[in-house]
Amino acid sequence: MKDFLTAPAAAPGSAVIAKAGPLSRRGFLGAAGGLALVAMLPVRPSRAETAAKLVPGTRVPAFLEIRPDGSVHVLSPFVEGGQGIATGMAQTIGEELDVNPARFTVDCAPPGPDYAVVGGMRMTGGSFSTRSSYPLMRRLGATAREMLMRAAATRLDVAQDTLTTEDGQVLHAASGRSLGYGELAEAAFALEPAADVPLRDPATFRWIGKPVARLDMRDKSTGRAVYAIDQKLDGMLYAAVRHAEYFGTKPLSIRNEAQVRAMPGVHSVHLLEAAVAVCADSWWRARKAVETVQAEWSEPEAAGLDTVAKDFSSEGMLQALRDYDGETHPAETEGDAAAAFTGADKVIEAEYVAPYLAHGQLEPPSAMARFNADGTLELWLPNQAPEMFQGSAAAAAGLEPAQVRIHSPMLGGFFGRHFIYGPGNPYPQAIALAKATGMPVKVIWSREEEFLNDAVRPLSMSRFRAAIGADGLPAALEVRTIGEGPIGRYFGAMLQTPVDSSAVEGIVEKPYAIPNRAMVFGKRPHPVNIAFWRSVGHSMNDFFYESFLDEIADAGGQDPMALRRALLARSARHLALLDAVEELSGGWKRGPFEVDGRTRARGLAMASPFGSETATIAEASVEDGAVKVHDVWVAFDPGSVVNPAIVKKQVESAVALGLSAALYEEVVYEAGRRRDQNYDTYTILTRDDMPRVHVTILESGAPMGGVGEPGLPGVLPAVGNALAAATGQRPRRLPMKNLSFS
């Protein structure tokens, strides 16, 4: 375990794993380290740039193909998984290129240095896509347009400054001649790009900032959208797997191999690193067969990170976080909290807890692998970072990264699921099986295997303590957070600080003017596979902090809205959000109040995730012991937006996931195993629990923030605060289904 924590990781951004062969959990540090680095240091020079003088996001032909009919095909650095990035790219490029986004098709580009546009890296995550690439993609569109005009000037033998463009045409007004982009593209894209091409005046935007129609709606409404799980190759075998009961243990032998082999359609039976597998001529046959396998497994170790111990439980892990008596490190310090507590009128404290969570994306993970005659490997797999998977797959296959071709189909939801999580991904199995059988193989994890082997949002626990002054305002706030976040896990050895940002975000860097603050973090690793999950540390920490802030308000005899306004008096941006959410919800009223004979109340919360700012109000009640959330109002300020319709729907989607986590979700370990294996017992939000959602966007003009994740964190505390006001009972532990409200 010590080894794990201090192991030197690979170079930043490197996707190459040192050794080939079985992929150890430690081996993935390097692969995911780049991602963590991006989160830590969003701006850094690209390795590709320094090495090859290639500036990511600038080579027009790497991104754009203009077809003879004038339609535009974009190879995007980002993968579409519901967030609308494909449409956003079409709008951004189309605006400067002068082509209606409706004539675009967008696919996720193969690995390559051109696409390293997120701080010199490439990934779809951290709510980075639009904000990292927006200036580059505008410039790319403008550069391409200039090349088309230059090619047209040559073709028409006129001065370039006598030409204009209009929606995919270059026009020469004087002679009335015009040329379509499709006729010009080949000659144009062979030209040297000009430096410093002027961009459009934003006041003249036709598509950026407008609710342009999404490009993927018809395919997704008619079953024509193709996901990783739908991929097919001639002569392909289907594979189903069963993993160890205790995560990380190995299959040693199969007692009934002959019987399994004799089942219909079965091609072969395999022992993999941490699973047994059956290849067959259909997935159903493979699955039926693998479920009859009787295997001997190695024993899990009693402690450590390589296997999950037989006595491990999530409740025991929580107790370990509580009992932690090791070192803690300052995560945020301001003023003199200790002194403020000494003289305080009133001190309150509370412990907040959030559980492990599964991603639960509706598309089960899959991977399809084919070794080609020339020794190269092709992989079709859900992923948020093609180059990282390329490096990792190359190591697994004993190849160079350049010999691995990664296809990145549309994702059936992701929420952080499709990064590299060691044994939490099926592609090493697909590679091993394709190698063993000499045939293309598609591995699909059943929903049960997914719930048992998905990497989880870490369980977390923080203790809060506040000193309340005679004025009813918080004079000091102390927070002690013990645990581990995914950045610490996958990037630990390279962190410049012992504080894991992904464990404390949402507790530190809050905007409130509390004069004395002392937030500390202590690292207690989770002996399970942990993951990024939509809004990462904010997914629990804003619940903790904003709930406790309402406790502070109550202790000081303050209204929660009034208290926040007082603590934000010097932040115009935050006050504007409070004004907006107040107006959107028809005026602030905390309650409790009666509606149709039932007691309801409203809760307020703010969050500052991923460069955006939110203020959220929820109205909730308890009906027959169950929580009912009626309305959620969100005021959302991401600085500026590319497509307000997409942004609103992303916020609504985040509200649904946040509410699902608030009310229902938890991955529970008992005796070393996960309790829930499917949606029947791992409850997620259904239509019955979906509130009305009202979203207003504020474009403050601040630097562009993220969109996909920031709508989530405010929902949980807004609901908690509403319930506390409605019932007098304060939810301090998630999910709320386990609490009994009277």
Add this chain to the structure above:
Amino acid sequence: MIPLTVNGTTHHVDVEPDTPLLFVLRDTLGMTGTKYGCGIAQCGACTVLVDGEAMRSCQFPVDAVGASQVTTIEAIEEDAVGARVVEAWVSVEAPQCGYCQSGQVMAATALLKAVPKPTDEDIADAMTNLCRCGTYNMIADAIRQAAG
């Protein structure tokens, strides 16, 4: 060989009789518009129409289909109600990731065939498919729009 009529075409499929219709559609017939989400009739991603009624094909053994007509998402626009549902889905922009939406469109089509002007309660009763992206409100809007 088991006879199976899908979207008006009769196939003879060489599978075990208890094979779920879902995997016959996806793997044997190569019609991947119908999705696998849970396999235990919980999520609705695999919803198809059997004689016009919404069925979760992951729990529907292929030999139970018999002479019934199976309609999948691939042919939904050939149905007048289904075509209206698709247009409403596109105009409301109901999908996010889209993975649940084949099943949602099928369930909505079955609902509107049975109840042309559904109330909110009808929608709540019929539309029990899960959506991890939380598109429930958009789906209800699209159904109301398709109902006219």
